[in-house]
Amino acid sequence: MAKSAASDLITPVVLSGGSGTRLWPMSRTLFPKQLLPLASADSLLVDTARRLQAPQFGPPILVCNQEHRFIVAEQLREAGFERRAIVLEPIGRNTAPAAAIGALLVAQTTPEGLVLMAASDAVIADTAAFQRAVATGAEAARKGALVTFGITPTRPETGYGYIRFDARGKKRGNGADCVPVAEFVEKPDQSTAEAYLKRGGYVWNSGMFLFRADRYLAELERFRPAIVAACRRAVAEAETDLDFLRLGQAAFAGCPAESIDYAVMEKTADAMVVPVSMGWNDIGSWGALWDIGDKDAAGNVVIGDVLLEDVRNSYVRTEDGKLVAAIGLDDIVLVITDDAVLAARRDRAQDVKRVVERLKLANRPEADVHTTVYRPWGSYQSVDAGARFQVKRLVVNPGAKLSAQMHHHRAEHWVVVHGTAKVLRGEDTVLLSENQSIYIPIGTVHRLENPGKVPLHLIEVQSGSYLGEDDIVRFQDDYGRG
Amino acid sequence: MAKSAASDLITPVVLSGGSGTRLWPMSRTLFPKQLLPLASADSLLVDTARRLQAPQFGPPILVCNQEHRFIVAEQLREAGFERRAIVLEPIGRNTAPAAAIGALLVAQTTPEGLVLMAASDAVIADTAAFQRAVATGAEAARKGALVTFGITPTRPETGYGYIRFDARGKKRGNGADCVPVAEFVEKPDQSTAEAYLKRGGYVWNSGMFLFRADRYLAELERFRPAIVAACRRAVAEAETDLDFLRLGQAAFAGCPAESIDYAVMEKTADAMVVPVSMGWNDIGSWGALWDIGDKDAAGNVVIGDVLLEDVRNSYVRTEDGKLVAAIGLDDIVLVITDDAVLAARRDRAQDVKRVVERLKLANRPEADVHTTVYRPWGSYQSVDAGARFQVKRLVVNPGAKLSAQMHHHRAEHWVVVHGTAKVLRGEDTVLLSENQSIYIPIGTVHRLENPGKVPLHLIEVQSGSYLGEDDIVRFQDDYGRG
Known part of the structure; x- marks a missing residue:
C-alpha cells in the first residue's frame, strides 16, 4: 500500500481508561489491564499501538486518566512509537466526550480527517483482518458515514451488546463490506443470544468507531450539544504539561458522561457497520x-x-x-x-x-497499587520492612531527577548497586558509583539524580519512628508535583 | 500429684525426624513439620515438650537430625524448657535404634528408669487424657511390660496400622486401662478397617511407647542384638559438641534401620496397650x-x-x-x-x-529450605536480588557471633536497623548502633557480633561479580564449622 497523503491518514484515538478490577491482582486502580503484558510480552496498550503502525494511520492520540500518564508515556517511549498527543482526563466522562476531544484536536488541522476510536485493552489476534476492516470502513467514513466495527459472534454471548445490520447488505464478515446499521440492541438473555446467533445478521458491538472529525462533531452537536460545548471549552482551556495535554478541569468535569453509542450512534441516520472476524477479545476476565x-x-x-x-x-x-x-x-x-x-x-x-x-472499602493498598510504584523519574519497590525500618529498591531513569526533599522522621542510607548517582546532601553534591553509599540524616535536604546513560539502581534503607510516604517536604520538582 | 522421686520420673525421648514433604511448602527438608507452628502459636515440637512438663516427667532427651540441631535447640531455649540431651543422629535409622540410644542414656544413671518414646509431630488435643494414659501405662511398665498407646478409632482409617488387644481385658478407651496386646496388624483395606471399627477391640498404633530402659534393651538384645551393639558403640564414641551429643558416626551408620514395632513390640510376650481417646492426630497432610x-x-x-x-x-x-x-x-x-x-x-x-x-529431582532449593535460613547465630533472609547485587536481612541473636570471614568476590554494606553490632573490619573494631552503617571491601577480613541483649537486625547489601554462599573463607568459628 502506498503511503497516503498526510491529510488522508486516519488518526487513532486510543482510550486508556479502566478501573483495574477485573484482572486483579495483576491489574490495580493505578495500573489497569491495558498497561499489563497480558497477551504478549508487551502491554495491551503497546500491542494496540503496534497494530496502528500501518501506513493508513498517523500517530495516535492517547486519552488517559492523569494518574496513569507516566506509565502510558514510558511504555510508548520504550516501544519507540510516535504519538500525536497524550490527553489527560481529569475525570472519566465515558466515550462520547473522549471522542469529541479527539475529533476537536484532529479538526484543528484537518476538519475532514478520519478518527478511529479504539480501546487500548482489547486483543485482536488477526491484525491483517483488522487493518482490512478499517480500510473498508474508511471508504464509507470519508463519504460521511459513522462506522462501527461488529464482531461476527462465535458463541451466544450475553455479556455484549449486539448490532443488527441490514440483511439486504452483504454480510461476509471478513471486513470487506460496510453495511447500514439496522439497530443497536442491549445485552440479550441466553435464549435471545442463541436466536441472534442462529438467525445471523447480528454482530457484537466492539466499541471501535471510525468517522470524519467534522461528521462526528456535527452529529454530536445535533444530539448532545452540551457535550460538544464542554469539550470545546476543555480543549480551549487545556494546558500543556511536559508531554501532556491537560484538559481544562472545570469544563471537562461539567461535561455529561455518555457513551458514543448512546449519544450518537443509536441516533444518527448514518450509522454503518463493518462485520468482521479478527480474533477480537475484550479480556473481560x-x-x-x-x-x-x-x-x-x-x-x-x-x-x-x-x-x-x-x-x-x-x-x-x-x-x-x-x-x-x-x-x-x-x-x-x-x-x-x-x-x-x-x-x-x-x-x-x-x-x-x-x-x-x-x-477498597477496607482502604487496602492492594486494590490500587503494586508493591512496585511508578513515578515520573522511575520506580520503587518495597523489599523489606520491620519495626522502625524499611528497605526499598529505587530505579532512576537515565537523566531523571527526584524532587529536592526533606524528611522529618526518617534517615536514609543509600547504597548504589548499579549505575551512577548524583546526590545533593545539604550544601554538598556527591557523585556515587556502584558499591558506594551515603547517609542522609533526618531533616537534611537532599536530591537524587541519575546523571548517567544507564538506569541507576539503589537500595534505600530507611529508619525512623514514622516511615509513611507522606513524610516529605518537597522544595523543587521537575514533574509539577506539590 | 506430689513430685515423684527423681528415679521414678519418666524420661521422654522425643523423636524429631521428618523429611519435610507432606506439609510442603511450609515444611522443607531442613525445616520439617515438627518445627512449624501448625496447631498453635508454637511449633509441634514445643507443643510436645509442653505436654511433657507434667510432674511425672523428667527433662526430655531429643533425638534429631543433625541438620535441624540449631533450630531444635533454639525453639526449646525460647520456650524455656529444660532438656536432658539433644542427641544428633548422623543418619536416620528408624525408631528401634533411636529408642535404644534413649534407653542407653537413661540406663547410665537409672537402669530401671522409664522411657516414653514420643513423636514430636503429633497433635494431642486432650493433654489430661494423654497424661492419664501415661500414668496408667507407667504402672504396667514398671512391672516390666512394654507398653504402647492405642488410639480408639473414630473412622475406618486405612492409613494406620492397628493393634488388636485382648478383648477379655477392659477396654474403656479412656486411658484408664492397660491390657495385653493380642496382635499388631498392618494397614487394612477399607472393608477390613470398617470391620475393625464395628467389631471393637482394635486401636490405631500411635507410635508412642513406654518401657523400662533395661526391659527394652533386654528384649532388643534378644531379638535384634546387632542394633543394641551398634547403639552401644555409637553412644561410647559420641562426642559432645556445644550443647549436643553427636553419636559415633560409623557405628550408628552401621546400625540396622528398623521400627520399634517390628524389632521388638511384635515379638515380645510382654506387649501391652493403653486404649485411649485423646484427640490424637499425626498431621499426615x-x-x-x-x-x-x-x-x-x-x-x-x-x-x-x-x-x-x-x-x-x-x-x-x-x-x-x-x-x-x-x-x-x-x-x-x-x-x-x-x-x-x-x-x-x-x-x-x-x-x-x-x-x-x-x-528434588530438579535440585530446586524450594524442596529443602525457606528463604529464611537458620544459622547457629540467628537467621538471614534474602529480600531482594538483581544483577551483581543482593540484599539480605540478618538477625543475630544476643551474644552470638558469626565466623571471622572474608569474601573474594563481593563487598558488603551493613546498615544496623535494630540493636547494636560489634564489627571487626581488618584491624579495627567498630561499635554500630541503630541507623549506623559500615562498608566491608572485597578481601577484607571481618567478623560480626551482637554484644547486646536484644536481637540485632541489619540490612546487608552485597555487591560483586559472584554472590554465592560459597564465596567465604572462614578464619575462626564458634560453631564448629569449617
Whole structure:
C-alpha cells in the first residue's frame, strides 16, 4: 500500500481508561489491564499501538486518566512509537466526550480527517483482518458515514451488546463490506443470544468507531450539544504539561458522561457497520485470558514457574518468581503477584470485582497499587520492612531527577548497586558509583539524580519512628508535583 | 500429684525426624513439620515438650537430625524448657535404634528408669487424657511390660496400622486401662478397617511407647542384638559438641534401620496397650490440618490475610503477609509461603509429596529450605536480588557471633536497623548502633557480633561479580564449622 497523503491518514484515538478490577491482582486502580503484558510480552496498550503502525494511520492520540500518564508515556517511549498527543482526563466522562476531544484536536488541522476510536485493552489476534476492516470502513467514513466495527459472534454471548445490520447488505464478515446499521440492541438473555446467533445478521458491538472529525462533531452537536460545548471549552482551556495535554478541569468535569453509542450512534441516520472476524477479545476476565491462551495437552494455560499434578483446563500464572504447585484441580484460575494471590473457579473469575470492592472499602493498598510504584523519574519497590525500618529498591531513569526533599522522621542510607548517582546532601553534591553509599540524616535536604546513560539502581534503607510516604517536604520538582 | 522421686520420673525421648514433604511448602527438608507452628502459636515440637512438663516427667532427651540441631535447640531455649540431651543422629535409622540410644542414656544413671518414646509431630488435643494414659501405662511398665498407646478409632482409617488387644481385658478407651496386646496388624483395606471399627477391640498404633530402659534393651538384645551393639558403640564414641551429643558416626551408620514395632513390640510376650481417646492426630497432610482446625460457618479454616467469596470446606493459609483472595471454591487447600504457593484439592493434598520429589529431582532449593535460613547465630533472609547485587536481612541473636570471614568476590554494606553490632573490619573494631552503617571491601577480613541483649537486625547489601554462599573463607568459628 502506498503511503497516503498526510491529510488522508486516519488518526487513532486510543482510550486508556479502566478501573483495574477485573484482572486483579495483576491489574490495580493505578495500573489497569491495558498497561499489563497480558497477551504478549508487551502491554495491551503497546500491542494496540503496534497494530496502528500501518501506513493508513498517523500517530495516535492517547486519552488517559492523569494518574496513569507516566506509565502510558514510558511504555510508548520504550516501544519507540510516535504519538500525536497524550490527553489527560481529569475525570472519566465515558466515550462520547473522549471522542469529541479527539475529533476537536484532529479538526484543528484537518476538519475532514478520519478518527478511529479504539480501546487500548482489547486483543485482536488477526491484525491483517483488522487493518482490512478499517480500510473498508474508511471508504464509507470519508463519504460521511459513522462506522462501527461488529464482531461476527462465535458463541451466544450475553455479556455484549449486539448490532443488527441490514440483511439486504452483504454480510461476509471478513471486513470487506460496510453495511447500514439496522439497530443497536442491549445485552440479550441466553435464549435471545442463541436466536441472534442462529438467525445471523447480528454482530457484537466492539466499541471501535471510525468517522470524519467534522461528521462526528456535527452529529454530536445535533444530539448532545452540551457535550460538544464542554469539550470545546476543555480543549480551549487545556494546558500543556511536559508531554501532556491537560484538559481544562472545570469544563471537562461539567461535561455529561455518555457513551458514543448512546449519544450518537443509536441516533444518527448514518450509522454503518463493518462485520468482521479478527480474533477480537475484550479480556473481560481471567477466564477470557484462558480462552485466548496457548494450552497444554490438559487444557492448561501456564505462565511462570508452575508445577502441575493432574490439573486440567486451568489458568495458572505467577509473576513474582514465586513457585506455584497445583494438584488435582480442574477449571480454576490461580494468579500470583508480588503481594497477592487469587484463586477462583474459572467460571466465577469475574467475581474478583467483589473482592476488589471489599479491598477498597477496607482502604487496602492492594486494590490500587503494586508493591512496585511508578513515578515520573522511575520506580520503587518495597523489599523489606520491620519495626522502625524499611528497605526499598529505587530505579532512576537515565537523566531523571527526584524532587529536592526533606524528611522529618526518617534517615536514609543509600547504597548504589548499579549505575551512577548524583546526590545533593545539604550544601554538598556527591557523585556515587556502584558499591558506594551515603547517609542522609533526618531533616537534611537532599536530591537524587541519575546523571548517567544507564538506569541507576539503589537500595534505600530507611529508619525512623514514622516511615509513611507522606513524610516529605518537597522544595523543587521537575514533574509539577506539590 | 506430689513430685515423684527423681528415679521414678519418666524420661521422654522425643523423636524429631521428618523429611519435610507432606506439609510442603511450609515444611522443607531442613525445616520439617515438627518445627512449624501448625496447631498453635508454637511449633509441634514445643507443643510436645509442653505436654511433657507434667510432674511425672523428667527433662526430655531429643533425638534429631543433625541438620535441624540449631533450630531444635533454639525453639526449646525460647520456650524455656529444660532438656536432658539433644542427641544428633548422623543418619536416620528408624525408631528401634533411636529408642535404644534413649534407653542407653537413661540406663547410665537409672537402669530401671522409664522411657516414653514420643513423636514430636503429633497433635494431642486432650493433654489430661494423654497424661492419664501415661500414668496408667507407667504402672504396667514398671512391672516390666512394654507398653504402647492405642488410639480408639473414630473412622475406618486405612492409613494406620492397628493393634488388636485382648478383648477379655477392659477396654474403656479412656486411658484408664492397660491390657495385653493380642496382635499388631498392618494397614487394612477399607472393608477390613470398617470391620475393625464395628467389631471393637482394635486401636490405631500411635507410635508412642513406654518401657523400662533395661526391659527394652533386654528384649532388643534378644531379638535384634546387632542394633543394641551398634547403639552401644555409637553412644561410647559420641562426642559432645556445644550443647549436643553427636553419636559415633560409623557405628550408628552401621546400625540396622528398623521400627520399634517390628524389632521388638511384635515379638515380645510382654506387649501391652493403653486404649485411649485423646484427640490424637499425626498431621499426615494438609487435609489433617483442616480436620483439626477451627472452622467458620462455611467450614473453612483460615489463617492469615484471607478474603473468601463463596468458598466452602477449604483450608487457606498465608504466611508471608501476602493477601489471598479465593472465589467460588470448595474443598481446596491453599497455602502461601514466602517463596511458594500450593493449591490442591483437599482430598489430594497428600500428593504434595510428588511435587516435592519433582523439586528434588530438579535440585530446586524450594524442596529443602525457606528463604529464611537458620544459622547457629540467628537467621538471614534474602529480600531482594538483581544483577551483581543482593540484599539480605540478618538477625543475630544476643551474644552470638558469626565466623571471622572474608569474601573474594563481593563487598558488603551493613546498615544496623535494630540493636547494636560489634564489627571487626581488618584491624579495627567498630561499635554500630541503630541507623549506623559500615562498608566491608572485597578481601577484607571481618567478623560480626551482637554484644547486646536484644536481637540485632541489619540490612546487608552485597555487591560483586559472584554472590554465592560459597564465596567465604572462614578464619575462626564458634560453631564448629569449617
